[in-house]
Amino acid sequence: MEAATAERGRAPAWLLGLVPLLLIVAAIGAFALLDGPGLGERNGVPVEEIAVERTVLEPGRIELTIRNDGPDAVRIAQAQVNDAFVPFSGAEGEIGRLGTATVNITYPWNEGEAYDVALVTATGGTITHAIDVAAETPDPDLGFFGLMALLGIYVGVIPIALGMLWLPWIRRIPPQWLRVVMALTIGLLAFLAIDATLEGFELAGEGSQAFGGAALVLLGAAASYLALTGVSAWMEGRRKGASGGRLALLIAVGIGLHNLGEGVAIGSSYAVGALALGAFLVVGFAIHNTTEGIAIVAPLAEGRPTAARLVTLGVVAGAPAILGAWIGAAAFNASVAAFLFGFGAGAIAQVIVQLTPTMRDDDGRALHPAAVAGLLAGMAVMFATGLLVSV
Amino acid sequence: MALQGASAPAQDHSGHAGHDMPPGDAHAGHDGRHATFQGTVDHRRNGFDPHVVLRDFDEGTTSRLPDGRVLREWELIATQKDIEVAPGVTFPAWVYNGRLPGPTLRAKEGERLRITFRNGSVHPHTIHFHGLHPAAMDGVAGSGAGEIQPGASTVYEFDAEPFGLHLYHCHVRPLAEHIQKGLYGAFVIDPKQGREKADELVMVMHGLDTNFDRENEIYAVNGIGFAYMDPPIRVKRGQLVRIYLANLTEFDPINSFHVHGNFFHYFPTGTSLQPVELTDTVMQCQGQRGILELRFPRAGRFMFHAHQSEFTELGWQGFFEVED
Numbered sequence: 001m002e003a004a005t006a007e008r009g010r011a012p013a014w015l016l017g018l019v020p021l022l023l024i025v026a027a028i029g030a031f032a033l034l035d036g037p038g039l040g041e042r043n044g045v046p047v048e049e050i051a052v053e054r055t056v057l058e059p060g061r062i063e064l065t066i067r068n069d070g071p072d073a074v075r076i077a078q079a080q081v082n083d084a085f086v087p088f089s090g091a092e093g094e095i096g097r098l099g100t101a102t103v104n105i106t107y108p109w110n111e112g113e114a115y116d117v118a119l120v121t122a123t124g125g126t127i128t129h130a131i132d133v134a135a136e137t138p139d140p141d142l143g144f145f146g147l148m149a150l151l152g153i154y155v156g157v158i159p160i161a162l163g164m165l166w167l168p169w170i171r172r173i174p175p176q177w178l179r180v181v182m183a184l185t186i187g188l189l190a191f192l193a194i195d196a197t198l199e200g201f202e203l204a205g206e207g208s209q210a211f212g213g214a215a216l217v218l219l220g221a222a223a224s225y226l227a228l229t230g231v232s233a234w235m236e237g238r239r240k241g242a243s244g245g246r247l248a249l250l251i252a253v254g255i256g257l258h259n260l261g262e263g264v265a266i267g268s269s270y271a272v273g274a275l276a277l278g279a280f281l282v283v284g285f286a287i288h289n290t291t292e293g294i295a296i297v298a299p300l301a302e303g304r305p306t307a308a309r310l311v312t313l314g315v316v317a318g319a320p321a322i323l324g325a326w327i328g329a330a331a332f333n334a335s336v337a338a339f340l341f342g343f344g345a346g347a348i349a350q351v352i353v354q355l356t357p358t359m360r361d362d363d364g365r366a367l368h369p370a371a372v373a374g375l376l377a378g379m380a381v382m383f384a385t386g387l388l389v390s391v
Numbered sequence: 392m393a394l395q396g397a398s399a400p401a402q403d404h405s406g407h408a409g410h411d412m413p414p415g416d417a418h419a420g421h422d423g424r425h426a427t428f429q430g431t432v433d434h435r436r437n438g439f440d441p442h443v444v445l446r447d448f449d450e451g452t453t454s455r456l457p458d459g460r461v462l463r464e465w466e467l468i469a470t471q472k473d474i475e476v477a478p479g480v481t482f483p484a485w486v487y488n489g490r491l492p493g494p495t496l497r498a499k500e501g502e503r504l505r506i507t508f509r510n511g512s513v514h515p516h517t518i519h520f521h522g523l524h525p526a527a528m529d530g531v532a533g534s535g536a537g538e539i540q541p542g543a544s545t546v547y548e549f550d551a552e553p554f555g556l557h558l559y560h561c562h563v564r565p566l567a568e569h570i571q572k573g574l575y576g577a578f579v580i581d582p583k584q585g586r587e588k589a590d591e592l593v594m595v596m597h598g599l600d601t602n603f604d605r606e607n608e609i610y611a612v613n614g615i616g617f618a619y620m621d622p623p624i625r626v627k628r629g630q631l632v633r634i635y636l637a638n639l640t641e642f643d644p645i646n647s648f649h650v651h652g653n654f655f656h657y658f659p660t661g662t663s664l665q666p667v668e669l670t671d672t673v674m675q676c677q678g679q680r681g682i683l684e685l686r687f688p689r690a691g692r693f694m695f696h697a698h699q700s701e702f703t704e705l706g707w708q709g710f711f712e713v714e715d
Contacts, residue, residue, distance in 0.1 A: 078428055079429070083705060085426045085704060120602075124480050124602055
């Protein structure tokens with residue numbers, strides 16, 4: 001009663017929350033209206049930073065999609081290819097901060113040769129972009145999407161399905177051997193997480209820095225780690241299914257997110273002509289990704305999952321490669337790809353945390369000699385099979 | 392430096408610009424055109440037109456000295472000036488008398504020359520003339536007036552010798568910067584007996600390092616790349632054409648001149664009245680220059696350009712339109 005009396009005559013909580021917000025808005029508005037009193041003009045000349053986000057090559061044409069990364073507006077005045085001024089269209093006006101434009105250059109490029117494109121700005125600055133190996137950008141038609149889907153199935157779905165065939169064997173082996181298999185799985189996943197992070201950083205360097213650059217990889221990792229942790233806690237709360245089944249699904253989701261990023265890398269490499277499709281690549285990926293199948297079925301040693309459930313797990317883990325290949329080939333953006341790689345890495349990190357208890361021996365030690373051997377073996381397998389497929 | 396006679400500086404050349412390329416061109420980028428800029432340069436705003444610079448010889452003002460010799464005088468002012476060196480591309484140039492290159496000074500062998508130099512810029516500058524002169528008139532730090540500070544002025548005085556085609560340029564360190572930003576010009580000393588009457592053209596070859604990476608983004612003759620592509624330089628068929636060609640290119644060791652469908656007599660540095668060669672291509676290193684004499688036997692369009700393809704397609708090419 002006393003508390004209620006005290007409440008009376010005071011401002012309600014929502015108002016106390018709102019007042020500072022309104023004051024902040026008013027202060028910022030006044031500051032902007034007065035044009036930053038006392039601050040004056042910028043120091044130095046305008047900063048021109050442009051990132052080339054996408055390159056499309058068609059016969060006689062080079063098309064660059066550019067984004068203004070810097071704080072100041074940029075105007076593209078002239079274009080050069082391999083030290084010669086060339087006619088172009090597009091990017092006529094000023095490109096504001098974070099704005100994009102498309103520069104359409106008329107140029108008789110040759111298949112397989114290298115080109116340096118330089119955009120000359122109004123201040124005489126140059127934005128250079130290297131085309132390492134010129135190849136016609138594939139038309140994103142139905143046949144192309146079909147090809148990318150086939151590629152995704154070859155490198156994602158089939159290898160994982162093959163890897164899952166180890167399930168009967170895993171069921172038969174004694175617990176101490178199963179722990180080694182789990183350690184091997186964790187080793188495989190750790191390699192994937194490291195690999196994806198590094199690839200993400202590499203892509204982030206190519207993309208527009210205004211969107212955070214390398215931070216995108218870490219943000220992506222944090223986002224997927226937290227999201228999977230939340231989903232895992234929610235599933236545990238509902239006690240739905242055996243813990244083995246839950247783990248298998250989590251691993252499948254983690255690997256699926258990773259394969260999404262891998263698909264983007266494959267698709268974009270194919271689109272820029274940097275990827276030779278062929279039996280070697282597919283066989284390499286098959287061996288590399290088969291190990292991911294083992295990782296999914298390892299926690300299922302004790303349960304009796306239905307065939308449908310196994311197929312679902314395989315699709316969850318493998319099919320995102322198809323989606324990734326579509327995205328990578330048709331709408332590649334280095335910043336988005338960097339984020340996706342981070343997203344995949346975070347998901348895998350979360351799965352590793354979930355899997356760690358399954359390595360424990362009877363004394364509760366996680367890093368017992370057999371587990372360490374399994375971890376190292378897992379990483380070694382991924383390293384060795386990874387040599388077969390560098391995208 | 393007047394603009395009269397400017398050949399329609401801001402005329403619309405949109406028919407030759409890039410926007411009108413039909414997409415998906417059947418010739419796959421071989422559009423049957425020459426390398427060119429997108430759009431046109433506003434020569435009027437720049438305050439000079441390469442087509443005027445081409446035939447603009449500044450003979451200064453003359454008077455008689457007590458001994459009867461001719462005293463020829465000029466005034467040169469160094470300033471900073473933003474110049475549109477390619478359509479839409481501004482270059483923060485340093486210039487003599489507001490133009491790039493500076494005025495083509497022309498005197499006769501044996502005259503007394505007096506050049507009043509005022510430094511209207513914020514950096515120290517000089518004028519260093521090629522030719523014979525006393526050490527104090529050399530226009531370098533530590534000699535005579537040395538570096539001329541902002542707001543200060545000096546007088547360079549010497550005799551016009553030897554006859555030929557010479558240069559002048561700023562000689563303050565960092566040297567490459569002071570030269571490549573535009574502080575240079577041609578300096579013609581005519582022989583006493585004169586030269587045969589001709590349609591005389593001056594061509595100062597140079598580069599423009601617009602992004603300050605010590606490499607040239609644009610190559611040009613007389614300030615603006617591709618300036619003589621459209622409109623071309625009009626000359627008369629059969630008439631003697633004399634070209635005063637000088638190389639003020641920085642960063643690249645050499646530059647060159649090549650004319651299509653014709654040959655020329657070449658007089659290195661113009662110091663002899665006997666040509667050394669009949670050729671269609673000549674190479675000059677930094678600071679080298681010479682005089683070319685030729686007649687066009689046929690009417691029509693004939694290209695001229697550096698015979699370094701890179702320079703050509705980065706702005707150093709033009710056309711002669713030979714008319715009857």
